[in-house]
Amino acid sequence: MKLLFERSREGHSAQHLPQTQLSGYSLPEQLRRCRELRLPALAETEISRHYTELSQQVHGVNSGFYPLGSCTMKYNPKIDEQIASLPGFTGIHPLQPVSTAQGCLEVLDRAGQALCEITGMDAMSFQPAAGAHGEFTGLLLIKAYHQARGEGEQRTKVIVPDSAHGTNPATATMCGYTIVNIASNAAGGVDLDALRRAVGADTAALMLTNPNTVGIFDPNILEITRIVHEAGGQCYYDGANMNAIMGLARPGDMGFDVVHLNIHKTFATPHGGGGPGSGPCGCKAHLAPFLPADQVTEAADGYRLERPAQSIGRVKAFFGNFLVVVKALTYIISLGAEGIVEAAETAVLNANYMKKRLSPYYHMAYDDFCMHEFVLSLAGEKSRFDVSALDVAKALMDHGMHPPTMYFPLIVPEALMIEPTETESKDTLDEAIEAFIAVQRQLQADAASLRQAPQATPVRRLDETQAARRPVLTYQEKEL
Numbered sequence: 001m002k003l004l005f006e007r008s009r010e011g012h013s014a015q016h017l018p019q020t021q022l023s024g025y026s027l028p029e030q031l032r033r034c035r036e037l038r039l040p041a042l043a044e045t046e047i048s049r050h051y052t053e054l055s056q057q058v059h060g061v062n063s064g065f066y067p068l069g070s071c072t073m074k075y076n077p078k079i080d081e082q083i084a085s086l087p088g089f090t091g092i093h094p095l096q097p098v099s100t101a102q103g104c105l106e107v108l109d110r111a112g113q114a115l116c117e118i119t120g121m122d123a124m125s126f127q128p129a130a131g132a133h134g135e136f137t138g139l140l141l142i143k144a145y146h147q148a149r150g151e152g153e154q155r156t157k158v159i160v161p162d163s164a165h166g167t168n169p170a171t172a173t174m175c176g177y178t179i180v181n182i183a184s185n186a187a188g189g190v191d192l193d194a195l196r197r198a199v200g201a202d203t204a205a206l207m208l209t210n211p212n213t214v215g216i217f218d219p220n221i222l223e224i225t226r227i228v229h230e231a232g233g234q235c236y237y238d239g240a241n242m243n244a245i246m247g248l249a250r251p252g253d254m255g256f257d258v259v260h261l262n263i264h265k266t267f268a269t270p271h272g273g274g275g276p277g278s279g280p281c282g283c284k285a286h287l288a289p290f291l292p293a294d295q296v297t298e299a300a301d302g303y304r305l306e307r308p309a310q311s312i313g314r315v316k317a318f319f320g321n322f323l324v325v326v327k328a329l330t331y332i333i334s335l336g337a338e339g340i341v342e343a344a345e346t347a348v349l350n351a352n353y354m355k356k357r358l359s360p361y362y363h364m365a366y367d368d369f370c371m372h373e374f375v376l377s378l379a380g381e382k383s384r385f386d387v388s389a390l391d392v393a394k395a396l397m398d399h400g401m402h403p404p405t406m407y408f409p410l411i412v413p414e415a416l417m418i419e420p421t422e423t424e425s426k427d428t429l430d431e432a433i434e435a436f437i438a439v440q441r442q443l444q445a446d447a448a449s450l451r452q453a454p455q456a457t458p459v460r461r462l463d464e465t466q467a468a469r470r471p472v473l474t475y476q477e478k479e480l
């Protein structure tokens with residue numbers, strides 16, 4: 001499609017600016033442009049059509065099925081956006097006196113209480129802007145805790161299972177820790193013997209997500225957190241997969257000391273290119289004195305802001321992405337305690353329904369029941385037909401859906417990871433299942449054709465390496 005600059009025609013305009021009221025004012029010479037500002041000249045219809053066309057070139061959860069595993073791309077109720085756009089929330093200034101911002105502080109306080117209840121934590125900070133940022137904050141709490149106990153020097157290692165999301169080892173490295181990678185067992189969970197061998201007086205923490213990135217809830221979780229605690233380490237819960245268990249099981253009860261949540265995954269905010277996220281970090285009481293400044297507290301005369309006694313400081317300006325918290329609280333209140341449980345149960349049911357129906361056609365990496373997502377492997381197809389997980393993902397796009405997550409987790413060869421979420425109807429799931437089956441049939445009948453997919457998208461196969469390494473994101477104006 002054409003760029004705005006390429007559509008520009010001299011004389012076209014959508015400007016209706018009044019004549020200036022200022023007279024006799026001129027900018028100092030050195031501040032003036034040396035040449036005319038070149039803006040595209042377009043009529044309002046042309047601008048409107050351009051942006052509408054642009055919006056139709058992408059696939060979002062508002063346009064169709066988006067089963068991107070480990071991301072929880074669910075449909076977000078519009079009421080959350082409506083509440084977050086109320087002027088009382090959008091017109092607030094972060095520096096206005098606390099006495100005039102009581103309603104907004106109440107939102108933070110109530111959202112914190114709800115998320116503490118859901119996670120089994122005692123305190124919550126909304127400063128982190130996304131999941132990885134929440135991990136960073138959580139590990140800083142753990143680091144401050146060990147330091148306060150005089151064990152900061154000695155505890156230098158963070159244990160991370162090989163099924164972990166890449167942000168976990170990255171976060172631990174940024175916090176100055178050395179990573180100890182431990183293997184998963186055949187069932188996809190933590191290998192207890194490997195964990196026992198890995199822990200010691202140098203263990204700062206274990207980072208774990210449960211259910212993990214292969215969609216499996218680790219039945220040994222109490223034993224796992226006990227082993228780490230006995231060695232003097234802390235347990236960090238990566239809450240990105242909370243959608244599967246919210247209202248049903250709590251990280252706090254599993255023995256975790258710190259969690260982060262991804263509001264943009266579990267609690268109704270668009271993510272990816274869709275807007276700012278929020279990665280609140282919650283902790284048990286023994287870590288609360290280290291939380292970022294400031295925390296909202298309730299006193300007799302209203303809400304106040306307080307700096308926790310041994311605070312690690314600020315990790316973001318003011319209160320993080322406040323409007324995202326408004327959406328989360330709206331979502332929690334509108335679903336209610338039962339609705340939250342039902343959402344989690346439906347997410348798990350939908351994943352198991354798809355997994356079961358696809359099992360005759362695709363090789364599942366793990367046989368057992370899954371939680372909110374499941375992983376299939378195309379290693380067999382790769383060796384027999386020279387067709388990869390990438391080819392299958394591209395072919396699925398021709399069926400009008402966003403492809404699943406590819407090549408993750410790393411422990412499954414030729415992996416596709418599917419997370420349907422609770423917001424899809426049985427009809428949509430059935431259509432997606434038919435699409436997967438059609439692609440498997442196409443693969444068997446004419447493998448070469450799969451390598452030509454996608455055929456029906458605005459662009460075909462892109463050079464993904466160049467697009468990531470050398471993206472062209474700006475328009476280079478041609479010299480006049």
Ligand SMILES: *Cc1c(COP(=O)(O)O)cnc(C)c1O
Binds near residue numbers: 130213238262
């Ligand atoms: C998405 C995700 C993260 C990172 O969260 P962001 O909000 O993208 O920074 C961490 N861990 C897991 C398991 C995830 O799925």
